[in-house]
Amino acid sequence: MVSMDEREGQLKVVHYLNQFFGQLGGEDTADVGFVVKDGPVGPGRALQKALGDEAEIVATVICGDNYFAKEPEGAAQEGVALVAGYDAGLFFAGPAFQAGRYGVACGAMCKAVGEALHIPVITGMFEENPGVEMYRRNAFICKTGESARGMTDAVNCMVKLGIRLMTPPAQAELVSRENIPSPEEYGYFPRLINRNVYTDKTVAERSVDKLLAKLRGEPFDTEVQLPTFERIAIPPAIKDVSKAEIAFVSDGGLVPAGNPDGLSGRGNLRWATYEIDTFLPEKIDSSVYEVVHTGYFPVEVIANPNRLVPVDAMRDLVKSGQAGRLHRTFFSTSGNATVARRCAEMGVEMGAEMKKRGVEAAILTST
Amino acid sequence: MRLEIECIDIDDLQPGPKTRAEEHVLYVDLKELEELILRDSRLATVDIRLVYPEDKVRIVNLMDVVQPRCKVDKVDADFPGFVGKMQIAGSGRTRSLRGVGVLVADPQTTRKYSAFLDMSGQGAEMSVYGCLRHVVLAPTRAEGTEERDFEDAVKIAGLKTAVYLARGAEGHPVDHTEVFDLDIPSQRAKSDLPRVAYYYQLYSPQHDHKGISDACYYGTDVRHFTPTILHPNEVLDGGVVGAHTIRSLDTYTVQNHALIRELYKRNGKDLIFAGVVAGVVALDPAAKARQSTMAASLVKNVLGADGVILSKVHGGMPHVDLGLIADECEKLGVKTAVFAHPLVSAGTLTDGLLFNSEALNLIVMMGGVLERAKIPLDAERFLGGTADTHIYCPDPIIQRAGDPMVDFEEFLLAGVHDHLGGSRIIVKDY
Numbered sequence: 001m002v003s004m005d006e007r008e009g010q011l012k013v014v015h016y017l018n019q020f021f022g023q024l025g026g027e028d029t030a031d032v033g034f035v036v037k038d039g040p041v042g043p044g045r046a047l048q049k050a051l052g053d054e055a056e057i058v059a060t061v062i063c064g065d066n067y068f069a070k071e072p073e074g075a076a077q078e079g080v081a082l083v084a085g086y087d088a089g090l091f092f093a094g095p096a097f098q099a100g101r102y103g104v105a106c107g108a109m110c111k112a113v114g115e116a117l118h119i120p121v122i123t124g125m126f127e128e129n130p131g132v133e134m135y136r137r138n139a140f141i142c143k144t145g146e147s148a149r150g151m152t153d154a155v156n157c158m159v160k161l162g163i164r165l166m167t168p169p170a171q172a173e174l175v176s177r178e179n180i181p182s183p184e185e186y187g188y189f190p191r192l193i194n195r196n197v198y199t200d201k202t203v204a205e206r207s208v209d210k211l212l213a214k215l216r217g218e219p220f221d222t223e224v225q226l227p228t229f230e231r232i233a234i235p236p237a238i239k240d241v242s243k244a245e246i247a248f249v250s251d252g253g254l255v256p257a258g259n260p261d262g263l264s265g266r267g268n269l270r271w272a273t274y275e276i277d278t279f280l281p282e283k284i285d286s287s288v289y290e291v292v293h294t295g296y297f298p299v300e301v302i303a304n305p306n307r308l309v310p311v312d313a314m315r316d317l318v319k320s321g322q323a324g325r326l327h328r329t330f331f332s333t334s335g336n337a338t339v340a341r342r343c344a345e346m347g348v349e350m351g352a353e354m355k356k357r358g359v360e361a362a363i364l365t366s367t
Numbered sequence: 368m369r370l371e372i373e374c375i376d377i378d379d380l381q382p383g384p385k386t387r388a389e390e391h392v393l394y395v396d397l398k399e400l401e402e403l404i405l406r407d408s409r410l411a412t413v414d415i416r417l418v419y420p421e422d423k424v425r426i427v428n429l430m431d432v433v434q435p436r437c438k439v440d441k442v443d444a445d446f447p448g449f450v451g452k453m454q455i456a457g458s459g460r461t462r463s464l465r466g467v468g469v470l471v472a473d474p475q476t477t478r479k480y481s482a483f484l485d486m487s488g489q490g491a492e493m494s495v496y497g498c499l500r501h502v503v504l505a506p507t508r509a510e511g512t513e514e515r516d517f518e519d520a521v522k523i524a525g526l527k528t529a530v531y532l533a534r535g536a537e538g539h540p541v542d543h544t545e546v547f548d549l550d551i552p553s554q555r556a557k558s559d560l561p562r563v564a565y566y567y568q569l570y571s572p573q574h575d576h577k578g579i580s581d582a583c584y585y586g587t588d589v590r591h592f593t594p595t596i597l598h599p600n601e602v603l604d605g606g607v608v609g610a611h612t613i614r615s616l617d618t619y620t621v622q623n624h625a626l627i628r629e630l631y632k633r634n635g636k637d638l639i640f641a642g643v644v645a646g647v648v649a650l651d652p653a654a655k656a657r658q659s660t661m662a663a664s665l666v667k668n669v670l671g672a673d674g675v676i677l678s679k680v681h682g683g684m685p686h687v688d689l690g691l692i693a694d695e696c697e698k699l700g701v702k703t704a705v706f707a708h709p710l711v712s713a714g715t716l717t718d719g720l721l722f723n724s725e726a727l728n729l730i731v732m733m734g735g736v737l738e739r740a741k742i743p744l745d746a747e748r749f750l751g752g753t754a755d756t757h758i759y760c761p762d763p764i765i766q767r768a769g770d771p772m773v774d775f776e777e778f779l780l781a782g783v784h785d786h787l788g789g790s791r792i793i794v795k796d797y
Contacts, residue, residue, distance in 0.1 A: 194797055197794070203732075208633055208704075339719050342718075
C-alpha cells in the first residue's frame with residue numbers, strides 16, 4: 001500500500017456513478033452505456049469536499065443501471081478498462097443506498113477494480129441491498145441509510161475509511177499486523193473474514209464479568225451470535241433409480257496422491273472431481289490416492305477407499321440393474337472445521353455442476 | 368487447601384560454578400544440570416543453552432515451556448507423578464521464579480505441528496515468552512528408546528530442570544507471596560454471592576501421536592477419564608501439566624492458569640469459587656453423553672454451582688464437546704459462559720460456531736488460534752533444530768525455520784494464545 005506521504009503529488013481517485021447520480025437522466029436513460037467525465041460529478045462533489053486537499057477525484061465513470069445489469073461481469077470489465085488509465089490510488093462507487101441494480105453495479109465495479117488494479121475500493125449501501133451479500137468480500141461497503149437523504153453521512157463514512165486505508169496507523173491493532181480498519185469504528189459491513197485484535201481485558205476477566213452479569217439478570221453481550229439455519233424441504237424421490245445416473249460426494253478428503261488441487265486438511269475451502277475409473281478402479285491401487293483430511297483416523301479409508309466412497313457396492317447395484325449408472329467422477333472435498341457458509345456454497349456449486357452433467361441423484365458420505 | 372507461592376523476580380540468568388540466586392541473578396551450574404538430566408537412561412545427550420530477550424535466536428521443535436517452581440516445605444512433592452512421588456498437589460509453600468522459563472525442545476520429533484519461539488523481532492513481540500530469559504534444553508534419544516518413551520523423558524527433563532532451578536534460588540529473599548486459600552467445604556455456608564464453578568477440559572485424544580495419549584495429570588494420561596472434581600490449587604501447583612506439544616497450552620500456562628487466578632481474585636467479593644470439574648474430549652457419542660451429563664451433574668449437584676465457565680483445548684471436537692457439557696449445565700439450571708474460537712479465518716464468527724443451542728447465549732471469544740501470521744526472519748541461530756527444520760504451513764508447501772519469511776498459524780508460536788483465558792486477544796468479524 002502506498003501512503004500519501006510517499007506519493008509525488010496528490011492521491012488520484014476515480015468514482016463510479018449510475019446514470020441518475022451521474023446526471024445523465026432518470027430511469028429513461030438507464031440503458032445508456034459507459035460515459036467518463038473529468039473530475040467529480042453529483043455526489044462526487046460532496047466526496048471531493050470531504051476529501052479536501054487529501055486527494056483529487058480525477059474522473060467519474062458513469063453507466064446506466066440497465067446496461068450494467070444485463071451482463072454485470074462484462075460491464076465491470078468494460079468499466080475497469082476506463083478506470084485503469086487514471087493511475088488512481090483509491091476507487092469509490094456510489095453510494096447506492098437501497099437501489100438494488102445500482103448496488104450490484106457498485107459492488108461489481110469495486111470487485112473488478114480491486115482485483116485488476118490492487119487499490120482500495122469503497123462503496124456504500126443500505127443493509128438490505130442485495131449488493132451487500134454479493135460483494136462484501138470484495139469491497140469495503142459502508143453502511144448507509146435507505147435513500148439519498150443519508151448522503152452526507154454516507155460520504156463522510158466513505159472518505160474517513162478511504163483516508164484510513166491510505167494512511168495506516170503506525171501501531172497495528174491486529175495480531176497479524178495487517179492494515180484492516182475496524183468495521184465497528186469505520187462503519188462498514190465486515191468482509192466475511194475474522195481477525196485477532198488486542199484487547200485490554202483478558203478472556204478470563206471478560207468471562208467472569210459477563211457470567212456475573214448473566215447470573216444477576218443484568219444485560220450481557222455474548223461475543224458471537226448463534227447461527228440460524230433455514231429448514232430445507234426434502235426433495236421428491238427419484239421415480240426410477242434403475243435408470244438414474246448417480247454421483248458420489250464425500251467430505252472425507254480422499255484425493256489423488258500428491259493432492260493436485262491443494263485441498264487442505266482442515267479449514268478447507270475447495271472441492272474437486274476425480275475420475276472414478278482411474279482413481280478407484282475395481283482392483284484397488286493404494287499408490288494413486290491419499291487422505292488429506294486431518295480430523296479423523298483414516299486407517300480404514302487408506303486400506304480401502306470403498307469404505308468412504310462405496311463405489312464397489314454401487315458397481316454391484318449397477319450390474320444387477322438396481323441402479324442406473326455410476327457418474328464417471330467423484331466429487332471430493334475435505335470437511336474438517338470448514339465454515340458452514342462455505343459448505344453451503346460448495347453444495348450449490350457441486351449441485352449446479354451435477355445438473356449440467358445430467359446427474360440425477362447424489363450419495364453423500366462423511367466420516 | 369492453602370497454597371503460598373513465593374515469587375522471586377529474576378532479572379538475569381548466567382552460567383556459574385554453582386546454581387544459586389543472588390541479587391535477582393540466577394546462576395546455573397550447567398554441568399550439574401546436564402548430569403541431572405542425563406540420569407534418565409532414555410536420553411543420550413542434552414544441549415543446554417541460555418537465551419535472552421533480543422538474542423537473534425529461533426527455538427524450534429518446541430514441546431513445552433515451564434516456569435521454575437519447587438516445593439519449599441514438602442519432600443519429593445514437585446510435579447507429583449512426573450518428578451515427585453504421588454501425592455495431592457496444591458498445599459503448602461512453593462517457590463516460583465518470575466522472569467525466567469525452561470524451553471523444552473525435541474530435535475528428533477516426527478510430529479507435524481511443532482511450536483517455535485523467537486527471542487527477537489516480531490515473533491518475540493507477539494509472544495509472552497519473548498521477554499523472558501530461558502534455559503533451553505534439546506535432548507537426543509538414547510539408542511533403543513521408543514519415540515513416545517523418549518518424548519516422555521524430554522517432557523520430564525523440562526519439569527526436573529524447572530525444579531532444579533527453583534531449588535537453586537533457596538535463600539534468596541522473596542519478592543512477593545501469592546496466597547491461594549480456598550476451603551471448599553466451608554464455602555457451603557450461605558452467602559448472597561453466586562457460586563461459580565470452572566469446567567476444565569484437560570485433553571483431547573484426537574491429537575494423540577502414534578495413537579498414544581500424552582501424560583498430563585499426576586504422571587498419567589487421561590484418555591479414559593470420567594469427569595472429576597479438582598481443587599484449583601492442584602492445577603496451579605503441578606498436578607496438571609501441558610501435553611507433549613504446545614497448542615496454545617503449555618505447562619507455564621497451566622501453572623499460571625489465568626481463569627483460576629481470576630476466580631480466586633473475585634472470590635468472596637463478587638462470587639464464591641465453587642471448585643473445578645475436569646474432563647476430557649470424548650471420541651464417540653456414548654462417551655460424549657457420559658462426559659457431558661456427568662460433568663454437568665458434578666457442577667450442579669456436587670459443587671452446587673449457580674454458574675460455570677468452561678474452557679477448551681485446541682481443536683474442533685473439543686469445541687463440540689464443550690457445547691454439549693454447557694448445554695447439560697443449562698438444562699440443570701446452571702448459567703454458563705463458554706470459551707470458543709473460530710477454526711478458520713474465513714466467514715463470520717457465527718459461521719464458525721460448531722454448536723447451536725439457544726441456551727448457550729454467552730460465548731466468550733478467545734483469539735483465533737488458527738489465524739495466519741507472517742513474520743520475517745530475524746534469527747541468526749537455531750536451537751532445538753536447524754534452519755532446515757520444518758515449520759508447518761497449511762498450504763501444500765515445505766516451509767523451513769530459516770526461510771526469509773515464515774507463514775504459520777498462530778498457535779505454533781508459543782506464548783501468543785492461551786486456552787486458559789490469559790491472552791488479551793479477541794477475534795472479531797472483519
